[in-house]
Each structure stands twice: as structure tokens, then as C-alpha cells.
Amino acid sequence: MNEQDSHSFDPRTWISRSATAGASGRDCTNAIPPSKLPRARLDPKFIALACAIALGGAGLAVLNRPAIRPPTVNSPPAPPVQAMRASGRRTLMLADLSEIEPALGSSGLSGPDIEATSRQVRAAFGNVPGEIRLILDLESEGNQTRLLALEATRINGTGLLLHRLANGTLASQAFTGELTSRLSVVRGEIDSNSFYSSAVAAGVTDSLIGELANAFSFDFDMQREVAPGDIFEVAFEQSYNPSNEPVGVPRLVYVSLRTATMSRSLYRFTPPNEREAGWFDGNGSSTVRALMRTPVDSARISSQFGMRTHPILGYQKLHRGTDFAAPTGTPVFASGNATVEFAGPKGANGNFIRLHHDNGWQTLYLHLNRILPGVAPGSKVLQGQQIGEIGTTGRSTGPHLHYEVHIDGQPVDPLQIQMGEGKSLSGPALTAFHKQRDAIDTQRATAKY
Numbered sequence: 411m412n413e414q415d416s417h418s419f420d421p422r423t424w425i426s427r428s429a430t431a432g433a434s435g436r437d438c439t440n441a442i443p444p445s446k447l448p449r450a451r452l453d454p455k456f457i458a459l460a461c462a463i464a465l466g467g468a469g470l471a472v473l474n475r476p477a478i479r480p481p482t483v484n485s486p487p488a489p490p491v492q493a494m495r496a497s498g499r500r501t502l503m504l505a506d507l508s509e510i511e512p513a514l515g516s517s518g519l520s521g522p523d524i525e526a527t528s529r530q531v532r533a534a535f536g537n538v539p540g541e542i543r544l545i546l547d548l549e550s551e552g553n554q555t556r557l558l559a560l561e562a563t564r565i566n567g568t569g570l571l572l573h574r575l576a577n578g579t580l581a582s583q584a585f586t587g588e589l590t591s592r593l594s595v596v597r598g599e600i601d602s603n604s605f606y607s608s609a610v611a612a613g614v615t616d617s618l619i620g621e622l623a624n625a626f627s628f629d630f631d632m633q634r635e636v637a638p639g640d641i642f643e644v645a646f647e648q649s650y651n652p653s654n655e656p657v658g659v660p661r662l663v664y665v666s667l668r669t670a671t672m673s674r675s676l677y678r679f680t681p682p683n684e685r686e687a688g689w690f691d692g693n694g695s696s697t698v699r700a701l702m703r704t705p706v707d708s709a710r711i712s713s714q715f716g717m718r719t720h721p722i723l724g725y726q727k728l729h730r731g732t733d734f735a736a737p738t739g740t741p742v743f744a745s746g747n748a749t750v751e752f753a754g755p756k757g758a759n760g761n762f763i764r765l766h767h768d769n770g771w772q773t774l775y776l777h778l779n780r781i782l783p784g785v786a787p788g789s790k791v792l793q794g795q796q797i798g799e800i801g802t803t804g805r806s807t808g809p810h811l812h813y814e815v816h817i818d819g820q821p822v823d824p825l826q827i828q829m830g831e832g833k834s835l836s837g838p839a840l841t842a843f844h845k846q847r848d849a850i851d852t853q854r855a856t857a858k859y
């Protein structure tokens with residue numbers, strides 16, 4: 411199998427698979443640095459930034475909006491519409507609160523009006539970041555513009571209404587918006603291009619695809635074990651504000667993949683008293699194992715564990731690990747939580763890292779181009795954290811990672827380790843999990859595709 415035939419979850423290969431791996435274009439989703447912890451846990455701030463850049467970096471967009479939206483259950487009464495001389499309405503999207511003064515200024519309001527208005531909005535909203543929609547009712551006479559009413563709404567539907575009283579002061583009223591959450595279910599078949607294109611074609615929001623790959627990182631070698639015709643199903647939740655606009659990022663709650671040899675369905679669940687959600691199979695067993703299937707995405711296995719003729723030394727020798735060939739610079743991840751035992755140049759190993767895992771196993775990473783800052787003896791690394799880059803330092807014939815796993819000090823074939831089942835939920839946690847699993851399954855059963 412060559413790299414072009416295989417299917418990768420590495421964002422670097424999703425867009426233009428014909429290009430040399432690692433050199434393809436980047437978009438809003440795949441601009442997310444692969445070094446984030448763990449492998450595909452995406453930093454929402456970074457996504458927001460990347461998306462803002464993708465949208466042209468416009469912090470302030472003026473939209474024409476015909477009318478203030480009709481009041482919802484929790485909305486305040488509509489502002490009094492008075493007889494106006496020359497009146498008008500503007501709707502502005504602010505990237506955050508810092509843009510309120512320029513926005514009011516660009517609407518023609520005078521200094522004292524801007525000051526009084528922004529003070530009230532700031533007092534109500536505090537310093538919480540995030541987009542704000544501003545609807546202004548304005549009255550103009552000559553070259554004087556006056557604010558009659560203002561509605562400032564956060565993306566979560568909460569907001570503030572200001573309206574001008576007869577005595578000239580601005581009265582304020584806060585309002586809240588109820589968020590509703592809806593589940594979308596998407597099914598598809600892996601096409602001959604890539605998992606990425608298959609998933610996007612099926613309707614999976616592209617920001618979810620890294621997470622989807624992450625959910626399967628213990629069960630499938632996405633590079634070598636997924637092929638055209640394999641079936642996937644994804645369910646994700648999205649919150650909507652009272653105007654039916656999506657709020658926040660969609661959240662993956664269910665993933666399923668069926669290949670020729672294996673089928674896995676996983677549910678996202680946050681066990682009671684734990685902060686992080688994890689992926690569990692239908693019986694409540696965690697997908698998390700001591701080690702990930704591979705420490706590198708999108709690499710070709712160039713040499714397997716076992717006896718072989720050494721490419722440089724020429725004689726038969728036990729190949730103590732697995733070689734993953736990939737371009738110099740390709741990220742190398744810690745395959746499990748560990749303490750760094752060694753990190754630095756070491757003879758024929760080149761730049762070399764040895765990790766000591768919590769269960770006593772060791773993993774070794776050879777010929778690295780670079781070791782990431784902070785990866786030093788005694789430091790802790792997390793499963794999926796980038797620790798280095800593929801290179802060809804030491805005794806090596808080309809860019810590749812030589813990867814070894816040692817159990818009880820003995821090298822074993824990394825691709826043949828039986829990891830067993832992950833930790834299982836029990837007691838009230840299992841009961842809570844079953845409830846959530848059944849709710850998702852019920853919605854999946856009734857979802858329209």
C-alpha cells in the first residue's frame with residue numbers, strides 16, 4: 411500500500427492528498443496546530459481566531475436588518491417606537507465589547523451619547539469575551555444623531571435593551587434567551603478520496619473531524635485500517651438561541667465506524683466527578699488504553715518489527731521496533747502519559763526520546779529532527795502530546811521514526827500489543843452512562859438523514 415491509497419485522519423493530508431504529505435494547504439479547520447493536547451483536542455480560541463481570519467478578519471460588519479426580531483418568551487417588551495423625524499435602524503456585529511465605542515461612533519452618535527451608552531452595556535456585560543449583535547434605533551435631525559433604542563445581544567441569547575425615556579435618560583433592561591439543543595445525525599461511506607472529504611460530503615461540520623479521528627485513535631489505525639466503502643455515523647449537538655442561530659461550537663456525542671474487520675460505536679460521556687469527557691463503548695468501557703495505536707499520523711510503515719537485513723550494517727539483525735516513514739517535520743506524539751527518561755542526541759539513535767509510562771512500559775523514539783522544548787528528563791508528557799518531529803538524525807537512511815515499545819525491559823512489536831479493554835464504568839456512573847446512551851440511540855433512531 412502506498413500513501414496515496416491509504417486513508418488518513420491527519421489534517422495535513424486531507425485537502426490535497428496528491429500533494430506530498432505535509433505540504434498541503436490549510437483551511438480554517440486544519441490550521442489548528444497538531445501539537446495541541448491531546449492529539450486532536452482543538453483549542454476553541456484558536457478555532458475562533460482561525461475562523462475569524464478565514465472570514466476576512468472583519469471585526470465589524472454592517473448588516474441590513476429589516477426589524478428588531480419579535481420578542482421571545484424571555485425577551486423584554488419591544489422598545490417604544492416614537493414619532494421620528496428621520497429615523498433608521500442599524501445592525502452591527504461586534505467581535506467583542508471593545509468595538510462598541512467605534513461602532514457607536516460610526517453610527518453618528520456624539521461623544522456623550524457614546525460614553526453613556528457604552529458604559530451601560532459594559533456594566534451589564536462585564537469583560538466576558540465574545541461576539542455581540544447590536545441593533546440601534548437612531549433619530550437624525552440635521553447633522554445630529556440621537557440614540558432612541560439599543561439592543562445588544564450575546565451569541566448565547568442574553569442581552570441588554572436600552573431605550574430613551576421622555577426625560578432624555580436611557581433606561582436599561584437585561585434579558586435572557588433560552589438555548590435549545592438539537593442533535594444532528596449523519597451517515598456516510600468512506601469515498602476513494604479521503605475520510606475528510608467523505609465526512610464533509612455527508613454533512614459533518616469540518617471542525618468536528620479532528621475530534622472524530624481522536625475518538626477512534628485507540629481502536630483504528632486510521633492510516634492503514636480504513637478503506638473506501640467503510641461506513642461511519644456521527645451524531646453531534648448544537649445549541650441554538652431564540653432566533654434559531656447556532657450558538658457556540660457543535661459537540662460530538664456519538665461516533666461509529668464499521669470497516670471490513672471491525673465495528674466500533676462510541677458515546678461521549680463525562681463520568682460524575684470527572685472534568686473531562688471521554689469516549690465509551692456501548693457497555694461503558696473507556697476507549698482509552700495505555701498507548702495509542704501509533705505515535706505518528708499519516709506515516710507509511712517502512713519496516714516492521716522482526717528479523718531483517720539491516721539497511722546500513724548489511725547483516726541479519728532483530729529490528730527492535732517499527733519504522734514510520736514520513737517527511738521531516740511530521741509531528742511525533744507521546745503514545746501514552748509518561749515521564750521523560752531521556753531526551754537528547756545519542757549516537758546512532760540520533761535525537762532520541764525515551765518515555766517511562768505509568769504502567770511501567772517504555773516507548774522509544776529515534777532519529778528525530780527536533781525534540782520539542784520542555785521535553786526533558788523528569789518532565790511529564792500527556793498521551794497525544796507532540797514531543798518531537800520526524801527526522802533522519804543518527805544512523806538513518808531517510809526521514810523516519812523508529813519507534814520501540816518495551817515491556818519489562820524487552821522490546822515487543824508495537825503493532826501487536828494487546829491493549830485489552832479500557833477502564834469500565836460502574837455503579838451510578840454506569841447508570842448515568844446508560845441513560846445518556848439510550849437517549850442518543852433514541853434520537854439516532856428517529857433522526858432524518
Ligand SMILES: [Zn+2]
Nearest residue numbers: 731732733812
Ligand atoms: Zn528502525
